[in-house]
Amino acid sequence: MGKLRxxxxxxxxxxxxxxxxxxxxxxxxxxxxxxxxxxxxxxARLGVTQRTVERYVKGTLRRPRPDLAERLEREVRKDWQPRVRQRARKRAATSTGIVIETRARFGFTAAPGSTDDARMRRITQHLPSAYAARLFDAQAAGATEQQLRRIAAEGLQEIYFKDRGRRAHDLAVEFTDIDYIELDF
Structure with a gap:
């Protein structure tokens, strides 16, 4: 999986x-x-025998190996409170939007006379709900990491770099070399 996903x-x-x-x-x-x-x-989900699962359920086994404990926690987190998670995603996609905090390399295609050299930037930016909805829909449709990055780059381009259309009209932003990225909604 990719960093954005x-x-x-x-x-x-x-x-x-x-x-x-x-x-x-x-x-x-x-x-x-x-x-x-x-x-x-x-x-099958955990990669153990059916009997092992039955022993944990019954209580005869209590302490899993570190690798099994990690897989167990990961699988529980996937299924934990699906309706609460769905409501939060819906709220972000319809009203509150999403906050992106990232340190990545941003390259530009801009008007002559301006620099287009890519450089590392640390950006924390709130994106409107339309971009959150596009990210969630693309993720649900099985979009690649590159497609998700393109949507995030478009949102950062319009909101952060172009200041909602008030400047840099011909600017096109490339979102590459992600050091880290955190999302919150």
């Missing part, structure tokens, strides 16, 4: 109102419930 997932997970279950048994029971009682499906 991962950041969208982390922002969505941060919208949860309650923490995920703490013990391995409680996490396994949650996954079994989310898979409608199928320990076989949970075992």
């Amino acid at each position: 991962d950041s969208l997932e982390r922002a969505s997970e941060a919208a949860a109102t309650r923490p995920i279950p703490m013990s391995a048994g409680a996490r396994m029971r949650f996954l079994v419930r989310s898979e409608k009682g199928s320990t076989r499906a949970v075992a």
